[in-house]
Amino acid sequence: MAIDLITFRKWADTLADLDGMASVLSWDRAVAMPASGSVSRSYQLETLAAVAHRELTRPGIADILDAIVDDDEIDPATRREAELLGRERARAERLPEDLVRAISAAESETFGAWSGTRDRDGWEVVLGPLTRLVDLKRTEASAITSGTDLYDAMLDEYEPGATRARLAPVFRALADRLAPLVEAGAAHAPAPMSDRYWPHDRQMQLARDVARMIGFDLDDGRIGESAHPFTGTLGDGDVRFSTRIDERNPISNISTVLHEAGHALYEQGFTRGFARSALRNAPSLGAHEAQARFWENHVGGSVEFWRLVEPRMRDLFPDAMDGLTADALHAHATAVRRSLIRVEADEVTYNLHVVLRFELESALFSGDLAVADLPTAWNARMQELLGIAPRSAAEGVLQDVHWMEGMFGYFPTYTLGNLYAAQLADAVDTAVGGLEAAIGHAAFPDIADFLRTRVYRYGALVPTAELMERATGVPFGPEALLNRLERRALAPLATTTVR
Amino acid sequence: MAIDLITFRKWADTLADLDGMASVLSWDRAVAMPASGSVSRSYQLETLAAVAHRELTRPGIADILDAIVDDDEIDPATRREAELLGRERARAERLPEDLVRAISAAESETFGAWSGTRDRDGWEVVLGPLTRLVDLKRTEASAITSGTDLYDAMLDEYEPGATRARLAPVFRALADRLAPLVEAGAAHAPAPMSDRYWPHDRQMQLARDVARMIGFDLDDGRIGESAHPFTGTLGDGDVRFSTRIDERNPISNISTVLHEAGHALYEQGFTRGFARSALRNAPSLGAHEAQARFWENHVGGSVEFWRLVEPRMRDLFPDAMDGLTADALHAHATAVRRSLIRVEADEVTYNLHVVLRFELESALFSGDLAVADLPTAWNARMQELLGIAPRSAAEGVLQDVHWMEGMFGYFPTYTLGNLYAAQLADAVDTAVGGLEAAIGHAAFPDIADFLRTRVYRYGALVPTAELMERATGVPFGPEALLNRLERRALAPLATTTVR
Numbered sequence: 002m003a004i005d006l007i008t009f010r011k012w013a014d015t016l017a018d019l020d021g022m023a024s025v026l027s028w029d030r031a032v033a034m035p036a037s038g039s040v041s042r043s044y045q046l047e048t049l050a051a052v053a054h055r056e057l058t059r060p061g062i063a064d065i066l067d068a069i070v071d072d073d074e075i076d077p078a079t080r081r082e083a084e085l086l087g088r089e090r091a092r093a094e095r096l097p098e099d100l101v102r103a104i105s106a107a108e109s110e111t112f113g114a115w116s117g118t119r120d121r122d123g124w125e126v127v128l129g130p131l132t133r134l135v136d137l138k139r140t141e142a143s144a145i146t147s148g149t150d151l152y153d154a155m156l157d158e159y160e161p162g163a164t165r166a167r168l169a170p171v172f173r174a175l176a177d178r179l180a181p182l183v184e185a186g187a188a189h190a191p192a193p194m195s196d197r198y199w200p201h202d203r204q205m206q207l208a209r210d211v212a213r214m215i216g217f218d219l220d221d222g223r224i225g226e227s228a229h230p231f232t233g234t235l236g237d238g239d240v241r242f243s244t245r246i247d248e249r250n251p252i253s254n255i256s257t258v259l260h261e262a263g264h265a266l267y268e269q270g271f272t273r274g275f276a277r278s279a280l281r282n283a284p285s286l287g288a289h290e291a292q293a294r295f296w297e298n299h300v301g302g303s304v305e306f307w308r309l310v311e312p313r314m315r316d317l318f319p320d321a322m323d324g325l326t327a328d329a330l331h332a333h334a335t336a337v338r339r340s341l342i343r344v345e346a347d348e349v350t351y352n353l354h355v356v357l358r359f360e361l362e363s364a365l366f367s368g369d370l371a372v373a374d375l376p377t378a379w380n381a382r383m384q385e386l387l388g389i390a391p392r393s394a395a396e397g398v399l400q401d402v403h404w405m406e407g408m409f410g411y412f413p414t415y416t417l418g419n420l421y422a423a424q425l426a427d428a429v430d431t432a433v434g435g436l437e438a439a440i441g442h443a444a445f446p447d448i449a450d451f452l453r454t455r456v457y458r459y460g461a462l463v464p465t466a467e468l469m470e471r472a473t474g475v476p477f478g479p480e481a482l483l484n485r486l487e488r489r490a491l492a493p494l495a496t497t498t499v500r
Numbered sequence: 501m502a503i504d505l506i507t508f509r510k511w512a513d514t515l516a517d518l519d520g521m522a523s524v525l526s527w528d529r530a531v532a533m534p535a536s537g538s539v540s541r542s543y544q545l546e547t548l549a550a551v552a553h554r555e556l557t558r559p560g561i562a563d564i565l566d567a568i569v570d571d572d573e574i575d576p577a578t579r580r581e582a583e584l585l586g587r588e589r590a591r592a593e594r595l596p597e598d599l600v601r602a603i604s605a606a607e608s609e610t611f612g613a614w615s616g617t618r619d620r621d622g623w624e625v626v627l628g629p630l631t632r633l634v635d636l637k638r639t640e641a642s643a644i645t646s647g648t649d650l651y652d653a654m655l656d657e658y659e660p661g662a663t664r665a666r667l668a669p670v671f672r673a674l675a676d677r678l679a680p681l682v683e684a685g686a687a688h689a690p691a692p693m694s695d696r697y698w699p700h701d702r703q704m705q706l707a708r709d710v711a712r713m714i715g716f717d718l719d720d721g722r723i724g725e726s727a728h729p730f731t732g733t734l735g736d737g738d739v740r741f742s743t744r745i746d747e748r749n750p751i752s753n754i755s756t757v758l759h760e761a762g763h764a765l766y767e768q769g770f771t772r773g774f775a776r777s778a779l780r781n782a783p784s785l786g787a788h789e790a791q792a793r794f795w796e797n798h799v800g801g802s803v804e805f806w807r808l809v810e811p812r813m814r815d816l817f818p819d820a821m822d823g824l825t826a827d828a829l830h831a832h833a834t835a836v837r838r839s840l841i842r843v844e845a846d847e848v849t850y851n852l853h854v855v856l857r858f859e860l861e862s863a864l865f866s867g868d869l870a871v872a873d874l875p876t877a878w879n880a881r882m883q884e885l886l887g888i889a890p891r892s893a894a895e896g897v898l899q900d901v902h903w904m905e906g907m908f909g910y911f912p913t914y915t916l917g918n919l920y921a922a923q924l925a926d927a928v929d930t931a932v933g934g935l936e937a938a939i940g941h942a943a944f945p946d947i948a949d950f951l952r953t954r955v956y957r958y959g960a961l962v963p964t965a966e967l968m969e970r971a972t973g974v975p976f977g978p979e980a981l982l983n984r985l986e987r988r989a990l991a992p993l994a995t996t997t998v999r
Contacts, residue, residue, distance in 0.1 A: 018547035022521060023539060029524055033532070034738055037720050041520060041735025044776060048517035052551055223538050238539025239533055277543060 004075070007472040008312060012062055013082060017277045019053040023061045024233040032225035032243055053102075057086075057093050078280060081462050082374070094156070095144050104141060107134040108407045117127045124376055124394040131404065132372040135365055138407055142366065152366035155410030159286045162466055164387060165363050168413055174479045175416070176386060182349050182490045183387065186337025194333055197321040199251040207317055208244050211255055212262040215296060217242075218269055230257045232264035232293075237276040240268045251314065251321075252334050254300055263296035264289060266449065270457025279360045285465040288412070289417025291425060292456070298348050298419070299426035300448075302489075305330040305441035337491070339389050341396045349486055352419055353386045358412040366409065418476075421469050423482035425452070428473040438441045503567045503574070504782045511561055512585060516776045517852050518552040523732040531724035531742055531927065543830025546604075553600075556585075556592050565589070577779060580961050588954075591657070594643050603640060606633040607906045614904040623875055623893040630903065634864055637906055640864065651865035654909030658785045659916060664862050667912055673978045674915070675885060681848050681989045682886065693832055696820040698750040706816055707743050709759040710754055714795060715763045715948045716741075717768055729756045731763035736775040739767045747869060748906040750813065750820075751833050755800055762795035763788060769956025784964040785910070789917025791955070792925060797971075798925035799920070799947075801988070805938035806830040834988070838888050840895045848985055851918055857911040865908065886922055893906045920964075922981035923972040924951070 030042050069083040111130040118126050139151055146154035156163045193290030222240040232242040242261035247253055275281040283289035300306050311327040337347045343354040364370035379398045384390045403411050430436040432451045455472035529541050568582035610629040617625050645653035721739040729742040741760035746752055782788035799805050810826040821874040836846050838936045842853040863869035878897045883889045890896030902910050929935040931950045954971035
């Protein structure tokens, strides 16, 4: 019997369209929508999710997907797409609709309790809903997984192939070897930058300049502003990212642009033939994050980068730049500080924030930790890892939205991104004859060429571990990142006059 | 048997959400999307239309709708909503899917031929596709209508209740009585404004100032920019409109803002309880257009309005305003000129452009005119109505997109809007003790109060003719508009120094 490729293509196209619509609705919500439109937009997103779920689980597709995956004569791209969509479909089908609704309601309740507590310090208010939510997510995990480790089912949604067993030793190595780097870094961090004024519109100009400099195509995308910066593909040929402007701090804007433009370069670099397909995607969140962290940490972490942008900053901000050197900007951008809040953390401490969350959430799913004991466990481990402890739940267990929205297993992908980014940086270093030198010459097309050829163009065609090992020539592990951070910690500090 | 109101509500909610999504996708396309995203966006809109059509015609709903409409004990709003959605559903069900697809393809083909012709002067290229499209639309009309007049089926989609028989005498009266006004107006039109520079950002500031002044709530909406200005409700509490900036002409921006903000005030004024419902809508395009034309023509057509904005314009554009008085701005804004292009036409000639289109499209549907004879008929009638004739199809039959996209029966709603707007202006005049005086005192809250109470809040609850007769106290007809235009033509012209 001939395989019904036409039905498959139409179904996959529809799913891609629905996915793109969700990106448009979300982009507009973050960048353009007045706050008064939020209830309506939530309804729209809910309805869209229901339509997409109905389409994903449409009867009569499963057999076609199986037939495609099993047929050696069909092109590999189509087979991989059928495999990816089939996996998503299987996951959706294993979840009874009652459970999906109960989880959705528990997420809304937990998120509502969390965002409604004053100063986000209402652990007592969050405890009940969050306990119910974790119970339901454990039920979800049981429904999905064929294995025994419930946490793996959570991980798998964001990072296919990752397991607790494979991550645990890597995260343990990070905890051990990052501690002395925090110690050393914190001792040498420059004083925070004094009050200077970096006007909004000029910072947006700088955002465009930096994005364009590293290769983001503004004819094929847009840059916007939102409270929480993000990147999205709204459709083929329409990749957008947002930044956030703080008129007292241009470095946060530049780091954000490097990070988000990194995501965006990846999405602009998928093979054109993957348009309107599930292959127009990263194979995992970790693979995506790696592209962002490469630019943010390994380009933005080099003094050469700051020497490159310094003249442009002096043009745009003659007053604020008075007395500030490229070295000083670099010192601010790479300063290591003990801090309580993940999203404000530097490159070194960031991973310890993730280690903490990985340990706690995997303990929640193994049953070794009760939700009620989270704050105590958080504070104790924070003290061990970073040498400081939150004075309130707002500074601790309540600081992130992820768990409140049922996203367990998401945090590790940030550190996976950091690990892969460091491996990529080593590979780029070899390929271009020195990464720092290439940055110094603004040889961004050479860097982009390597990334496009080795990573971007594959989209979701190749699973993350294989993709990264092929691109970097080394197996997954923490060495590249740790070596880079240790090298930097030992390097003589640039002599800076920092006001 | 109890009527299944829960199923009805859920179905109607879903339709409202899908409708809102289409508005978000369209807004973003016009205001934010890079051109390279257009193919993808078209796919998304197509898929969304297919989803909405499937939902609209979902089995098992028809009986519920009938039961609701027939049950006197159900509240009138729910019954009216069931009636409106039932009508839309019936229309959708009468069209075989093959026909819908054939029309959609013919529209794309015609639009493609039209937009691809150089200078839009390719009648020969358009003729074939347009002929097929008109044939298919006539087939559609036969499928929909129970009556004998195919054109009425077209009208009914945009203006429920309107028929060719009811419109024809009104449009004939307009043709007869507007001709002398064109004659008189054209003789007194000021010379076009000389070259002055009105910078973009300040014009956007002016747009916000004018919109806010007449009552548009910027906390509940947004103002954007697009090539073709429009207004949309992206969700409850999220009404947006766009304007277009010409740095050589601020009057076009101000007129556009008055027009679109008029639409937007209407949408912001629907009863809150109509959220997520088919009642959050105008009962017809003519009713909607009337709200826009009231502000554009009857507020923007008064010298008092220009006296009100003149100081603000002087603040924003000190150089460009040099030597320009409020009276001069008013003279420019209300100048009557014989012109070939509808969208650039003034208040008097505009309706003659519509009369022309109404006559021709109704002749196409009655079979009295062949598509091949359109250009000749257009040019001849243009000469009779306006005393000028196009030198090319681009200046004539090919100037508008409507027919190219299969929108026959749409044009008359522009003039219906003008007619209703004039009747509303008379009613407001009485209610506030003189419309011009109220404008002079910036008593916009009083004007808005009348419109909100008499028109806006009803949404689609009351059919257009009844709504307007209740609001204005007079039956539908051309007298109000003709009297107003004749009065203005006879009024002594303001003495102006126009550069």
